[in-house]
Amino acid sequence: MSATAEEISAVNLPIVPTDEEVEIRAAVRGICERVGGPEYHRRIVANDKSPTELWNALAEKGYLGVNLPERYGGGGLGMHALQMVGEEISAAGCSLLLIVVSPAIVGSIIARHGTEAQRDEWLPGIAAGTTKVAFAITEPDAGTNSHNLSTAATRDGDKYRVRGTKTYISGVEDVDAILVIARKREEDGTLGLPLLMLIDVDSPGLEKQHIPVAVKASDKQWTLFFDDVEVPADRVVGESETAGLKAAFDGLNPERIMGASVSNGVGRRALEIAAAYANERVVWKTPIGAHQGLSHPLAHAKIELELARLMTQKAAALYDAGVPAGEPANMAKYAAAEAAIKCVDQAIQTHGGNGFALEYGLTDMYWGARLARTAPVSREMILNYVAEHSLGLPRSY
Numbered sequence: 263m264s265a266t267a268e269e270i271s272a273v274n275l276p277i278v279p280t281d282e283e284v285e286i287r288a289a290v291r292g293i294c295e296r297v298g299g300p301e302y303h304r305r306i307v308a309n310d311k312s313p314t315e316l317w318n319a320l321a322e323k324g325y326l327g328v329n330l331p332e333r334y335g336g337g338g339l340g341m342h343a344l345q346m347v348g349e350e351i352s353a354a355g356c357s358l359l360l361i362v363v364s365p366a367i368v369g370s371i372i373a374r375h376g377t378e379a380q381r382d383e384w385l386p387g388i389a390a391g392t393t394k395v396a397f398a399i400t401e402p403d404a405g406t407n408s409h410n411l412s413t414a415a416t417r418d419g420d421k422y423r424v425r426g427t428k429t430y431i432s433g434v435e436d437v438d439a440i441l442v443i444a445r446k447r448e449e450d451g452t453l454g455l456p457l458l459m460l461i462d463v464d465s466p467g468l469e470k471q472h473i474p475v476a477v478k479a480s481d482k483q484w485t486l487f488f489d490d491v492e493v494p495a496d497r498v499v500g501e502s503e504t505a506g507l508k509a510a511f512d513g514l515n516p517e518r519i520m521g522a523s524v525s526n527g528v529g530r531r532a533l534e535i536a537a538a539y540a541n542e543r544v545v546w547k548t549p550i551g552a553h554q555g556l557s558h559p560l561a562h563a564k565i566e567l568e569l570a571r572l573m574t575q576k577a578a579a580l581y582d583a584g585v586p587a588g589e590p591a592n593m594a595k596y597a598a599a600e601a602a603i604k605c606v607d608q609a610i611q612t613h614g615g616n617g618f619a620l621e622y623g624l625t626d627m628y629w630g631a632r633l634a635r636t637a638p639v640s641r642e643m644i645l646n647y648v649a650e651h652s653l654g655l656p657r658s659y
């Protein structure tokens with residue numbers, strides 16, 4: 263959907279970094295470094311720990327709620343600021359998958375679609391980082407086809423009973439609640455519109471099973487089994503039961519913007535490491551970076567990365583202005599994922615055999631970069647979106 267000329271004229275895309283932006287980036291970077299940077303991240307992953315020190319240090323200074331309204335204790339700076347925080351965390355060699363979920367997806371959905379009571383109850387904690395909420399849409403049998411979601415919410419007096427399975431849900435080990443997309447069981451037994459429900463992580467009937475993955479992220483992945491989990495009706499997000507669809511779609515743009523920002527940070531870090539090595543390592547007469555066989559692919563990756571960062575800023579600016587941001591958010595996520603993969607792959611190539619040594623940290627980055635081609639939305643589904651919505655081509659599915 264295209265924005266109107268009037269809507270676009272209200273959007274401010276800040277290309278020149280403001281003093282505030284420079285300060286936020288430097289402060290976040292500084293906090294990540296003080297906590298221990300890449301060594302901290304490696305230790306957390308190796309010891310199967312949560313990144314609590316990093317989360318708390320960023321939360322204390324308000325960086326995990328920079329996007330949320332000031333009225334609820336947030337920074338009031340929108341997704342434009344949160345995407346900078348996400349980028350700086352991964353550029354510093356750290357990882358906090360929950361930042362994509364709790365303040366970005368869940369915080370944005372509640373801020374825009376929650377009832378006043380829900381905003382008062384949830385946003386101050388999410389903005390302060392003291393309340394963490396995961397997000398669960400993916401199901402084993404529905405996959406990318408969200409029309410096939412089968413987690414069912416059946417009304418029972420003043421509550422719902424939820425049954426179903428969600429999979430690959432990040433960070434459940436550390437959260438207080440999960441924002442679950444279920445579908446309302448209608449009286450005739452069919453599944454109706456989606457309902458977004460805030461479900462306590464320790465609800466009776468909710469079981470979780472760890473999914474080991476190759477990604478060296480500090481947050482874990484889980485399959486969740488909901489066996490008649492009771493959810494009070496006032497935990498359905500929004501004023502009405504029909505509000506869920508729009509709310510769910512609205513949460514996807516912050517998810518894509520944050521996915522892009524994390525990839526942008528990974529790409530920056532990979533190029534920094536690669537350039538440093540290419541300047542130092544000499545095997546003929548000059549540093550290896552003098553050979554165009556190495557410098558051109560790095561330059562190419564740098565250009566693609568900067569274009570992805572620009573599209574990420576555009577998507578955030580449009581989202582913050584409240585105008586349709588689906589197209590730039592999808593494009594930013596696609597471009598950033600592909601750029602990050604290229605940056606990491608080329609950094610590995612630049613290091614020769616050392617690219618495979620754990621000591622150089624590049625192998626740790628590989629699966630994180632590669633993940634972005636698949637999640638939170640796959641490369642193919644973005645191409646489907648652009649083909650259909652930007653180019654007006656017919657759907658194949």
Ligand SMILES: Cc1cc2nc3c(=O)[nH]c(=O)nc-3n(C[C@H](O)[C@H](O)[C@H](O)COP(=O)(O)OP(=O)(O)OC[C@H]3O[C@@H](n4cnc5c(N)ncnc54)[C@H](O)[C@@H]3O)c2cc1C
Nearest residue numbers: 397398399400405406430431432637638639640642643659
């Ligand atoms: C580490 C990790 C963390 C995750 N965190 C979360 C989370 O916190 N919450 C959550 O809800 N989910 C999460 N996910 C799930 C993730 O969003 C999905 O894995 C992703 O959207 C792909 O869905 P799928 O795995 O069901 O793939 P499938 O739908 O089975 O697709 C398989 C392949 O087919 C392609 N494909 C499918 N349909 C089409 C089509 N019409 N045209 C072209 N190609 C198509 C896909 O692009 C993909 O390449 C996470 C996944 C991972 C790996």
